[in-house]
Structure formats: C-alpha cells, structure tokens
Amino acid sequence: MVQITRPVRRYVPAAGAVVALAAVALAGCGGSGAGSGGSTSTGRSATSSTTASTPTAPRPGSLSVSPAAPTTSSEITFSFTAPVASGVHGRHEIDYSLSVLGPARPGCVGAHESGSPQVARGAQARITLGPAELQQPWCAGRYSARLLELSSAHCTGSTPCPQYVRVVGVVGTARFTVRRG
Numbered sequence: 001m002v003q004i005t006r007p008v009r010r011y012v013p014a015a016g017a018v019v020a021l022a023a024v025a026l027a028g029c030g031g032s033g034a035g036s037g038g039s040t041s042t043g044r045s046a047t048s049s050t051t052a053s054t055p056t057a058p059r060p061g062s063l064s065v066s067p068a069a070p071t072t073s074s075e076i077t078f079s080f081t082a083p084v085a086s087g088v089h090g091r092h093e094i095d096y097s098l099s100v101l102g103p104a105r106p107g108c109v110g111a112h113e114s115g116s117p118q119v120a121r122g123a124q125a126r127i128t129l130g131p132a133e134l135q136q137p138w139c140a141g142r143y144s145a146r147l148l149e150l151s152s153a154h155c156t157g158s159t160p161c162p163q164y165v166r167v168v169g170v171v172g173t174a175r176f177t178v179r180r181g
Helices: 014-027
Strands: 045-048 063-066 076-081 087-089 092-101 111-115 124-129 141-153 165-178
Touching: 063 141, 063 165, 076 092, 076 141, 076 165, 092 124, 111 124
Parallel strands: none
Antiparallel strands: 045 124, 063 076, 076 124, 087 092, 092 111, 092 141, 141 165
16 A cells, blocks of 8 residues: 655745745845845834843743724734844844734735844843834734744855745744724
8 A cells, every 4th residue: 555645734824925035136145244144125114122031021932912893093012032143153043923813904904024132042132113104004803913933044255155044933822803993
C-alpha cells in the first residue's frame, strides 16, 4: 500500500505576502545602516516602549486591542510583547507585521497591513491605526487581527543576496467589533 502525504501549509493572506515582499524591497540587502531595518508600511502611527513588564502589557504570544468597544472613528491600538528583538540578527532580519481584516465596503477601511516599530525582546510594542492613518474611517463590523514574526536576509557587501521572507510564526491574534459612531 502506498501512502501519499502532503506538506502542511500555513495560511498567509495575500496582503501579508505583499507586505512581506515590500519589507525585503524596502530593507535592501546591500545596506548596513539606516534603511536596512525599516518598517514595512508608511503613514502609520506606531510607538514602542522599552518597559519589559507592565501591569497592562499583554502576555507573550498575545495581541491586545484597545479600546474594548471601538467605533468607526476610533484610533485602535494593537499591543504585543515581542518574543524576539526586531532588527538584525546575524544574517537575518526580524520584523513584525500586523494584518487586520474586516468587512469590505466603499468609503471605509476593512483591511489593512502595517509594520511594527523597532522593539526589544520582551518589550511592549504598540501599533495605532485610526482614520487619520488609514485616510478613511473604519468599516463597522467584526474584525480579526494577526501579528506575524517575519525573517528576511540581511546582507552586507557586494555578494549576491537571497530575496526571501519567511513567516517565523504567529505572535498573536485578536478579534474585535467596530460599531458605528
């Protein structure tokens, strides 16, 4: 009897792959300073604190959303504790990518991808998104958010550099509902 097995594949949204590929394009492989460890998205508000543990810090492996009951005009803050420092780690560069997916309607935002600020291992990072950053209000409805840890090549010098982005894992997920308002 012959048994055929198929490899297990993890779901990565197409938009996430675009952000991941954009990260490689923005980072470049020939740089060794500014620009090689940048974010994957522009026009977003993101802040990072250096406090490793605070009473409101989400536990490692989780993604928290505030406010608890956002409206279409709210600034929503996504918080996580970094399992690994972002930036250069030898021949690899670690980044975090937030994917938010909700209802799609004209005149409002139902899906968005955003990079994370630089963050130290164990530190809390925040990504804040609202109508000012999104250029439109949120769409009312149910959303899911997922934060991915990504790894790409970090090269210096004139040697050829591999162009790849690997999903290391899912740092955390969250679900929330945006109400009209």
